[in-house]
Amino acid sequence: MSVSEEFNKRAHQDLISGLPEELATECLVRVPFEFHSSIKSVSRLWRNLISDGCFNRERRRAGKDExxxxxxxxxxxxxxxxxxxxxxxxxxxxxxxxxxxxxxxxxxxxxxxxxxxxxxxxxxxxxxxxxxxxxxxxxxxxxxxxxxxxxxxxxxxxxxxxxxxxxxxxxxxxxxxxxxxxxxxxxxxxxxxxxxxxxxxxxxxxxxxxxxxxxxxxxxxxxxxxxxxxxxxxxxxxxxxxxxxxxxxxxxxxxxxxxxxxxxxxxxxxxxxxxxxxxxxxxxxxxxxxxxxxxxxxxxxxGRTSAAVGSKLWCFVDSERECEARWEVEDGEGKWKVVMETVRLPVTTMTSVFAGSLSGQAVAMVGGGGEESGTMMVRTDGGKWSHVSTPSGFSxxxxxxxxxxx
Known part of the structure; x- marks a missing residue:
């Protein structure tokens, strides 16, 4: 996969000795984010490149952002x-x-x-x-x-x-x-x-x-x-x-x-x-x-509402609560519209929950509190909820x- 033209214009020569500029850049955009602070200290060239906004956009274009x-x-x-x-x-x-x-x-x-x-x-x-x-x-x-x-x-x-x-x-x-x-x-x-x-x-x-x-x-x-x-x-x-x-x-x-x-x-x-x-x-x-x-x-x-993709808001409701699947309100001039879409949680009304969104997907932290064991769940594209491994220190x-x- 070649780097984008926008990024290529702003990239620097000799990023990695012995490698073509394009290949060197492809290597750097694949470095996990947790190591960015360390590799910035390698050289001023690398620091300037990784600090550039185009580097972040290139990571996303290459599917390597986190x-x-x-x-x-x-x-x-x-x-x-x-x-x-x-x-x-x-x-x-x-x-x-x-x-x-x-x-x-x-x-x-x-x-x-x-x-x-x-x-x-x-x-x-x-x-x-x-x-x-x-x-x-x-x-x-x-x-x-x-x-x-x-x-x-x-x-x-x-x-x-x-x-x-x-x-x-x-x-x-x-x-x-x-x-x-x-x-x-x-x-x-x-x-x-x-x-x-x-x-x-x-x-x-x-x-x-x-x-x-x-x-x-x-x-x-x-x-x-x-x-x-x-x-x-x-x-x-x-x-x-x-x-x-x-x-x-x-x-x-x-x-x-x-x-x-x-x-x-x-x-x-x-x-x-x-x-x-x-x-x-x-x-x-x-x-x-x-x-x-x-x-x-x-x-x-x-903890029960979240911005979804676009102008839509998610409304997270317990599995037993009765409500509409979707409702919306807009102003008379067409400047804005509040669109609320129901997301059913995989829990009963007695369970503690905090819900939101992550990368366009619905996510919920269920249970937990104090020393109790809680878990995170993510809703897949098919509408089903799957558990995320949640260590006790983060529950x-x-x-x-x-x-x-x-």
Whole structure:
């Protein structure tokens, strides 16, 4: 298989001594991703080539890219947090760089500490190689942080959640750059304008490096209306108009160039999930209400909805629940359409589950939690579910996830 013309124009001579350029390039695109960090140190020529965006596209064209499922989940064997920084300072002086005054830091230090809270970590399932591993993180990540990936820049963001010691919502942003090597590119991003948890979060826009967040709750468990957008390249947050309603435990998706916030509940109606959604249109800088899109007032959309291929959303329901196989809602101007397709889980209503998508396939983590044994299942093209070998250290139910090609 020959390399594409686009990649060939940007490739370099003498990649491997004694081999033609085309053959040398074909060898390099077949190197598994876990070794990319190491082979970058071979030469500046190899580093520049592997860091080039065309190299990633060529791996995908050749069918040698790898599909990763990144899971934020409780660690079943807690260990002491790592305090040293990796690829950037993540120690206490960051608080000053993020604009926090000494008085604000003192207030944080005076927050009551909660002992015995679980440690959360980032687990990665490589679906291509059928392997699992934990990503080394330079400090304790927040509990219940949201996980979102940016495919074009090969970055993974962990946003918001709870401080693991005070259990207070945080503004934190952690960024993992997969292009710098698996687990070797951690840094802190600029914090959000508002501390929040259990909020909607998604990358939105065509070819964009922007992440939208909206809703969630504050430190008093009040549902939040506010929303903001993060420009990853500029490392800055910009507030956008608030939603019409405060939405706690909502979930976010990209719809076209817009951002959809699905369901959630208000401060005075906790646990009663709304049937509507709101869609933000960046062209008009406004929100539109979408009626009758979530028909389950007793069911959280978190862990039960996922973006599928195209503009379709999957709705994961228990095998015994009655509902339509498909429903859709669209605006009058034809800018967007919310299409929900039912995916039946191979479990009863009493089983814990967290479902999503991986490389265009439905995936579900069934059971698990704490030290209990759980398992991952993937739905094949024929609609049948098959088990994925899940080591005990990775069996707890995740809180959030993102998938990415590398």
């Amino acid at each position: 599909s990763l499922l990144c899971l934020v989940q409780p660690l079943t064997s807690p260990s002491s947090p790592v305090n040293s920084s990796v690829d950037g300072d993540v120690n206490d002086k960051k608080k000053e760089e993020e604009g926090e005054s000494h008085s604000q830091q003192n207030q944080q230090l005076q927050q009551p500490r909660v002992i015995g809270t679980p440690l959360y970590g980032l687990s990665v399932y490589n679906a291509t190689l059928d392997t699992w591993h934990c990503v080394a993180i330079p400090e304790r990540i927040p509990l219940f942080c949201e996980c979102v990936s940016l495919q074009d820049s090969k970055q993974l963001l962990l946003i918001g959640g709870w401080d693991p010691e005070t259990l207070q919502p945080v503004k934190d942003v952690f960024i993992l750059d997969f292009s710098s090597g698996d687990g070797r590119g951690w840094k802190r991003g600029k914090p959000m304008s508002s501390a929040r948890s259990f909020f909607a979060c998604a990358e939105a826009g065509v070819g964009s490096k922007q992440v939208y967040v909206a809703g969630g709750h504050d430190d008093q468990k009040n549902a939040i209306k506010s929303a903001e957008v993060y420009d990853v390249e500029k490392d800055e947050w910009v507030m956008i108009p608030p939603m019409r309603e405060g939405r706690d435990e909502c979930v976010g998706f990209s719809i076209g160039v817009g951002f959809c916030v699905l369901s959630g509940y208000g401060t005075d109606s906790q646990g009663q999930f709304r049937s509507d959604a709101e869609v933000y249109d960046p062209d008009t800088d406004s929100w539109a209400l979408v009626e009758d899109v979530w028909p389950f007032p007793d069911l959280s959309p978190r 707890s139910l995740p809180f959030s996830y993102a998938s990415i090609y590398v």
